[in-house]
Amino acid sequence: MTDTYTDKQTDRRTDDGTLDEKTRKQTLSVMEDLLSVLVARYGRRTTLGEIYAIYAALHRMCSQECVTVAEIAEATGLPKQSLSRWAQKRVGDSIILNINEDDQRVHDVRLVNKQVATEPLKLLAEILELEPDTGSGDTPHA
Secondary structure: OOOHHHHHHHHOEOOOOOEOHHHHHHHHHHHHHHHHHHHHHHOOOOOHHHHHHHHHHHHHHOOOOOEEHHHHHHHHOOOHHHHHHHHHHHEOOOEEEEEOOOOOOOEEEEEOOHHHHOHHHHHHHHHOOOOOOOOOOOOOOO
C-alpha cells in the first residue's frame, strides 16, 4: 500500500529537496486562510496553544460527551496548569467546567453549545477542501 500523502510531498519537491514555488505559495495561502478563520473566531489575543487545546478537545468530543483537562494535556503535551487557566477564561462563554466530586483534581470540560463551538469547522473544511462524509466508507480517517 502506498502512502498518498508521502507520494504527493515527494512530487512537490525540487531537485534540492525544497518545495517548489507553486506548492510553497499554496501552502502559505491555505495557512493564512486557516489562521484568518481562527483569529476571527477566537480573537487576536488567543494563543496558538489555546486554539490547539480547543480543537484537541473538540476532536475528542466527537465521540464522547465530555473530556478532562488531563486528557487534553496528554493529547497535546500542553501543561495542565495552562489548560485549566484557559478553560477558566471560557467558562460560561463556550464551556462548562465541572470539578469531579470524587477527585477535586479532575476537571470535566463540556460544551455549552456544540453548534457555536463547531461553527468554524465548515469554513476550515472548505479551506482544506475536505469532502463531507456520505457514509459510503470511502472517506479516509486521520
